[in-house]
Amino acid sequence: MLKNRTVLAFLDDIYEDLELWYPKLRLEEAGYKLQCCAPALKTYAGKHGYPAASDLLLKDTRSEDFCGLLVPGGFMPDKLRRDPKVLSLTREFFERGQLVAFICHGGWIPISAKVLRGKRVTGSLGIKDDLENAGGIWVDEPVVVDGNLISSRTPRDLAPFAAAMVKFLDAHPQ
Numbered sequence: 001m002l003k004n005r006t007v008l009a010f011l012d013d014i015y016e017d018l019e020l021w022y023p024k025l026r027l028e029e030a031g032y033k034l035q036c037c038a039p040a041l042k043t044y045a046g047k048h049g050y051p052a053a054s055d056l057l058l059k060d061t062r063s064e065d066f067c068g069l070l071v072p073g074g075f076m077p078d079k080l081r082r083d084p085k086v087l088s089l090t091r092e093f094f095e096r097g098q099l100v101a102f103i104c105h106g107g108w109i110p111i112s113a114k115v116l117r118g119k120r121v122t123g124s125l126g127i128k129d130d131l132e133n134a135g136g137i138w139v140d141e142p143v144v145v146d147g148n149l150i151s152s153r154t155p156r157d158l159a160p161f162a163a164a165m166v167k168f169l170d171a172h173p174q
Contacts, residue, residue, distance in 0.1 A: 004174040007099070007165075008066040010086060010109065011036035011054050016074035017046035018155040019103045023070055026162035032169060034070065037061040039083075047074045058085050063092035067174040068099025070165070071106035073124065078105065081112040091115060094148065098174070101165050103152040107131055110149070120146040122153050148172075 007027055009020060024034040038044060038054035045051060063069075069090065071077060080086045090113035093100050102110055107123035108130065110116055117135030122144045132138050142157035143150065143164045150168060152161035 004065075004067040005031060005169075006033045006035055006066050007068045007070055007169070008061065008063070008089070008093075009034055009036045009070040009072065010058075010076070010080055011038040011044055011052055012076040012080055013044050014047050014074050014079075015044065015052065015072050015076040016104055016155065017048045017050040018158060019072035019074065019106065020046070020052060020070075021050065022155075022158040023072075023101070023162045023165060026166060027169075030166040030170070032067075032166070035066075058083065061085070061089060063089050063096070063098075066093075066098075067172075068101065068165070068169055069093040071100070071102035071109045073102075073104030073106040075105070077102075077108040081108045087113045097148050097172070099148055099150065099165060099168050099172070101150040101152075101161070101168075103157070103161055104154050107136075107151060110134075111136075115149070119149050120144050121149060121151045123151055124154060 035055040037056040111134040121136040
């Protein structure tokens with residue numbers, strides 16, 4: 001049986017460009033594929049204008065078709081955290097012990113999915129209170145791994161964040 005080597009990423013306008021593209025390229029370098037799901041099949045503009053096309057409709061996306069989840073930051077997570085499908089997908093990945101990786105403001109989605117209670121996490125200093133109010137234990141480090149949750153603070157931490165994602169996926173074949 002072939003190992004599932006496809007990671008899902010949420011996508012909408014005003015995503016943080018580097019927080020999607022750096023992990024995507026690092027995952028591809030390690031032999032993984034990244035597919036983006038979004039509310040519509042179209043090209044979305046990043047916070048800094050870089051385009052990204054959605055591969056799948058959010059409403060049709062099934063968590064069991066992927067080995068993990070990436071939640072980039074920007075302002076996109078604040079919009080998508082209101083979508084019940086986004087929250088159910090996030091909870092499904094978390095509950096199955098699959099990768100749930102989020103960076104910067106991406107933490108808003110696992111906050112709303114209610115999967116952070118008692119977990120060590122990090123993120124943008126701007127959402128530190130939100131992470132703590134959701135029951136997360138704030139750690140100010142470049143990357144924090146707690147079980148299947150991998151979190152990071154900002155784009156300056158992308159190298160250790162992406163490396164931790166690959167390490168987790170390689171150690172937990174689907």
